[in-house]
Amino acid sequence: xxxxxxxxxxxxxxxxxxxxxxxxxxxxxxxxxxxxxxxxxxxxxxxxxxxxxxxxxxxxxxxxxxxxxxxxxxxxxxxxxxxxxxxxxxxxxxxxxxxxxxxxxxxxxxxxxxxxxxxxxxxxxxxxxxxxxxxxxxxxxxxxxxxxxxxxxxxxxxxxxxxxxxxxxxxxxxxxxxxxxxxxxxxxxxxxxxxxxxxxxxxxxxxxxxxxxxxxxxxxxxxxxxxx
Amino acid sequence: xxxxxxxxxxxxxxxxxxxxxxxxxxxxxxxxxxxxxxxxxxxxxxxxxxxxxxxxxxxxxxxxxxxxxxxxxxxxxxxxxxxxxxxxxxxxxxxxxxxxxxxxxxxxxxxxxxxxxxxxxxxxxxxxxxxxxxxxxxxxxxxxxxxxxxxxxxxxxxxxxxxxxxxxxxxxxxxxxxxxxxxxxxxxxxxxxxxxxxxxxxxxxxxxxxxxxxxxxxxxxxxxxxxx
DNA sequence: ACCTGAACACCGTTCAAGT
DNA sequence: ACCTGAACACCGTTCAAGT
Numbered sequence: 001x002x003x004x005x006x007x008x009x010x011x012x013x014x015x016x017x018x019x020x021x022x023x024x025x026x027x028x029x030x031x032x033x034x035x036x037x038x039x040x041x042x043x044x045x046x047x048x049x050x051x052x053x054x055x056x057x058x059x060x061x062x063x064x065x066x067x068x069x070x071x072x073x074x075x076x077x078x079x080x081x082x083x084x085x086x087x088x089x090x091x092x093x094x095x096x097x098x099x100x101x102x103x104x105x106x107x108x109x110x111x112x113x114x115x116x117x118x119x120x121x122x123x124x125x126x127x128x129x130x131x132x133x134x135x136x137x138x139x140x141x142x143x144x145x146x147x148x149x150x151x152x153x154x155x156x157x158x159x160x161x162x163x164x165x166x167x168x169x170x171x172x173x174x175x176x177x178x179x180x181x182x183x184x185x186x187x188x189x190x191x192x193x194x195x196x197x198x199x200x201x202x203x204x205x206x207x208x209x210x211x212x213x214x215x216x217x218x219x220x221x222x223x224x225x226x227x228x
Numbered sequence: 229x230x231x232x233x234x235x236x237x238x239x240x241x242x243x244x245x246x247x248x249x250x251x252x253x254x255x256x257x258x259x260x261x262x263x264x265x266x267x268x269x270x271x272x273x274x275x276x277x278x279x280x281x282x283x284x285x286x287x288x289x290x291x292x293x294x295x296x297x298x299x300x301x302x303x304x305x306x307x308x309x310x311x312x313x314x315x316x317x318x319x320x321x322x323x324x325x326x327x328x329x330x331x332x333x334x335x336x337x338x339x340x341x342x343x344x345x346x347x348x349x350x351x352x353x354x355x356x357x358x359x360x361x362x363x364x365x366x367x368x369x370x371x372x373x374x375x376x377x378x379x380x381x382x383x384x385x386x387x388x389x390x391x392x393x394x395x396x397x398x399x400x401x402x403x404x405x406x407x408x409x410x411x412x413x414x415x416x417x418x419x420x421x422x423x424x425x426x427x428x429x430x431x432x433x434x435x436x437x438x439x440x441x442x443x444x445x446x447x448x449x450x451x452x453x454x455x456x
Numbered sequence: 457a458c459c460t461g462a463a464c465a466c467c468g469t470t471c472a473a474g475t
Numbered sequence: 476a477c478c479t480g481a482a483c484a485c486c487g488t489t490c491a492a493g494t
Contacts, residue, residue: 279461
């Protein structure tokens with residue numbers, strides 16, 4: 001008896017890159033970084049794994065595109081309508097919340113090279129820093145300080161939330177377990193870590209995040225004062 | 229004819245975790261992040277792949293341990309003997325150079341959770357920030373700003389160097405290719421990015437890195453002045 | 457007790473075959 | 476021209492078999 005291979009019929013409408021990117025975002029939101037595989041993706045799109053390669057160069061390209069879509073949407077929602085400082089706070093908080101909602105974006109953003117999504121953030125932050133009117137030689141370092149602070153702290157915060165929910169506990173409980181680990185370290189070797197361990201579980205992430213932004217903005221003011 | 233399975237003789241001295249971590253560092257230095265596989269590692273250690281699991285929980289544990297070894301060695305070389313500000317500069321530059329020499333450390337450091345290597349850096353930076361004598365409520369944000377700046381910028385710099393050498397060009401040429409890509413963006417949508425593109429290839433990474441550190445330290449001074 | 461290495465259940469990516 | 480899906484060359488991890 002000959003086995004008859006039954007091949008699924010050809011899909012009627014062709015795939016689009018936007019469709020693929022949107023499905024990727026959904027998979028990443030549901031299952032995190034590991035949730036994005038070509039098998040899961042082709043199943044969700046009801047197509048063959050190979051078909052995706054017609055619209056996307058490889059997995060890294062796909063992850064970058066998904067990340068870029070989130071960043072673009074987020075920044076669109078942050079109109080620059082007030083003072084530069086207040087605009088910077090709005091951008092920072094917008095990204096903070098976006099990374100919290102899509103925890104995989106943080107690590108995608110930090111993956112090597114200065115990709116398109118990074119350039120979007122660079123441009124938005126850079127415009128506002130320039131509007132502050134500081135010396136050109138200081139601009140680059142200032143923008144770098146702000147961007148790294150925003151992305152670094154927001155990514156860490158998102159990872160904390162994700163780790164907590166993965167273990168079925170809330171953020172405070174999760175931070176408490178980290179604090180416990182810190183308190184087990186040798187007190188003489190780790191005095192600073194010991195002393196901040198107690199504060200860790202109860203601190204308000206968004207408030208602390210914003211006060212760090214203000215700290216850097218104060219540094220900018222100090223630099224401006226000095227150059228006069 | 230019966231095939232006689234020839235099994236390699238049992239290794240005489242047992243494996244140690246330190247040996248495994250050192251071999252991992254060597255693989256990572258040679259071939260980057262992808263260079264670390266259990267097959268390559270067991271070949272280098274002349275053992276079976278499974279044997280490694282007696283000393284290491286999984287691949288992530290192994291990568292963290294390798295990263296931790298580099299960070300620990302680096303910080304040991306940064307004795308805190310002068311003023312807090314100057315100590316912070318020494319620590320920052322030490323990490324900058326270590327990540328440049330081992331480009332895989334940056335991404336390992338940024339991988340989720342606040343691991344041991346991160347705590348080492350937290351402690352060193354925290355001690356010096358505390359010595360600056362700022363208000364306790366500001367400490368956390370200050371330390372976060374410094375740590376994220378140091379790790380973020382150093383990681384980006386290391387990735388640039390690695391990407392350049394991977395493509396057989398030098399750092400300046402590589403940054404030049406990024407600048408070209410930036411100049412292709414719509415000038416009206418990306419005015420800031422356009423205006424800094426020219427400066428990108430020629431800027432001195434270490435000098436810019438240090439001036440960012442000073443910017444944050446200035447913010448600390450400003451905060452201190454305000455609280456008096 | 458600890459190592460050995462085949463086996464397992466996955467990956468990303470390719471490409472002949474189909475429509 | 477574009478999709479389909481088996482095949483390929485890898486992974487990390489496990490575990491029966493060996494010493």
